[in-house]
Amino acid sequence: MDKKKITMFVVITYVIAWTLQIVGSVYMVNNPGTTGTLVFRGSLAVCMFAPFVAALIANKGLRGMGWKPKFKGNIGWLFLAAYVALPLTALGAALFFVIFPNTFDMTGTMLAAKAQAQGVNLEEVLKQVGMDMKTYLIVQLVPAAFIAPFINIITAIGEEVGWRGFLYPELNKSFGKIGTWLIGGTIWGVFHFPAIIFGGYEYGFDYLGAPVLGLLTFTVCCIVLGILEEVVYDRTKCIWYAALLHGSFNAMATLPQVFMNANDPDLDKLMVLGPLPNGLIAMIPFIIFAVILGAWSIKRKKVEA
Numbered sequence: 044m045d046k047k048k049i050t051m052f053v054v055i056t057y058v059i060a061w062t063l064q065i066v067g068s069v070y071m072v073n074n075p076g077t078t079g080t081l082v083f084r085g086s087l088a089v090c091m092f093a094p095f096v097a098a099l100i101a102n103k104g105l106r107g108m109g110w111k112p113k114f115k116g117n118i119g120w121l122f123l124a125a126y127v128a129l130p131l132t133a134l135g136a137a138l139f140f141v142i143f144p145n146t147f148d149m150t151g152t153m154l155a156a157k158a159q160a161q162g163v164n165l166e167e168v169l170k171q172v173g174m175d176m177k178t179y180l181i182v183q184l185v186p187a188a189f190i191a192p193f194i195n196i197i198t199a200i201g202e203e204v205g206w207r208g209f210l211y212p213e214l215n216k217s218f219g220k221i222g223t224w225l226i227g228g229t230i231w232g233v234f235h236f237p238a239i240i241f242g243g244y245e246y247g248f249d250y251l252g253a254p255v256l257g258l259l260t261f262t263v264c265c266i267v268l269g270i271l272e273e274v275v276y277d278r279t280k281c282i283w284y285a286a287l288l289h290g291s292f293n294a295m296a297t298l299p300q301v302f303m304n305a306n307d308p309d310l311d312k313l314m315v316l317g318p319l320p321n322g323l324i325a326m327i328p329f330i331i332f333a334v335i336l337g338a339w340s341i342k343r344k345k346v347e348a
Contacts, residue, residue, distance in 0.1 A: 044217035048101045049210065053230060055097035056205060061237045063090040068242030077162070083242055091198045094205020094234075101209070108208035109281035117279045124275050124288040125192050128295040128320070131332055135325035136299040139317030142324065146313060148304035151176045154183070156305035180301050187294050195290025196283065203286040206231055206269065207276045220341050224273065228266025235261055246322075250315040257315050263330075264321040268292055270333040274340045296320055 067086025071079035099105055114121070140147040151165070158165040169179055206227060214223040238244035239257050246257045268289070276285040299318035303310060317325030 044213050049213055052094075052097045052101035052205065052209060055100055056093045056234065059093035059096065060090040060234055063087075063093070064235075064237035064244075065241055068238060068240075068244075071242060076160075083238075087238060087244070088198050092201035094203075094210075095201040098205045098209035105204060105208065108204060109276075109279070109283075111281070112283055113279060113281045117281070117284065120275055120279050120284055121287070124284045125291055126189075127271075127332070128192075128288070128291045128329075129188055131328040132295040132298060132320045132325075134328040135320050135322075136302070136318040138327060139299075139313075139322065139325045140302070143309070143313055143316075146304050146307045146310050146318065147302055148306075149180075149302065151180055151301065152305040153300050153303040154179070157300075183301055184298060187297055191294035192287060192291035195293050196286045197290075199289035199293065200282065200286040202231075203272070203276075203282055203289055207272055207285045208282050211269070211273050211276075220337070220344070224266060224270045224337065227273075228269040229262055231269055232258075232262030232265035235265075245319065246314045247311050249311045251312050252315065260315055260323050261321055263323075264326055267326060267329050267333045270337045271329075274336050277340065292320065299325070 063086045067083040070086075071083035073079070074082070095105075155165040158168075165179075166176075169176065174182075210230065211223050211227045214227050218226060235244065236258055239246065239261060240254050245261065246253070250257060272285040272288050275288050276282065296319050299320075303318065314322065316322045320326050320329060
């Protein structure tokens, strides 16, 4: 393990990403509405390429990361990367809604509330195009579940080049699989801290235990997701598969919003628990699957050795 390379990589990544996140967050807070939201989300999208830039500088290139897509023998991994997040997200959201039934809603109140915050009356818009809310919900769900994972590769590759392509292989030289998953996932989680603290990223500002519980929860999420993506990358030797899984998770994370009850006064406090898959309760299926896949990977490595 090259400590100087890793230190350079982490410092460059954090300087770029944290600067963008803080600027975007402050702008959004001071300019609520469509423009502020777009600037914030734009800053998050750009900062996803900070690990890419850092790896390019620290590693003096991006060779050996598996840039050529490999399909032979990897079709199963392709489908896992693209769609395993769908059932896991559904199970996690269902678990959360069972525990907190008042947060569940089938009439699209959350979508309507988000549209209203942008100055759009969703019900009126749907009437004008002859669409009811149930149809609209389906229109929202299908593309997010089956198409968005492949679109999200465009931004996810920026992070995956840094995390799975450079950082995890370097850490693995000294810490082995489990140590790499814990350390690498923690570094990845801290990468998001400014957006969580200053921009209310993922959990808002009024959740239980804010902001500490949100920081810890998101770090656990990154450790868990990092296990899945590292195993996929290790088995396929292709960085695009890890990016696909990353993009799929980001896409699936929006799906439970369709069924959130915007009128529940406790919803904001509970966001750190779910129903999005980065909540403590909603991520339980991901944790279980990551433990199973991680144990399988370690056992497989010992057999192959």
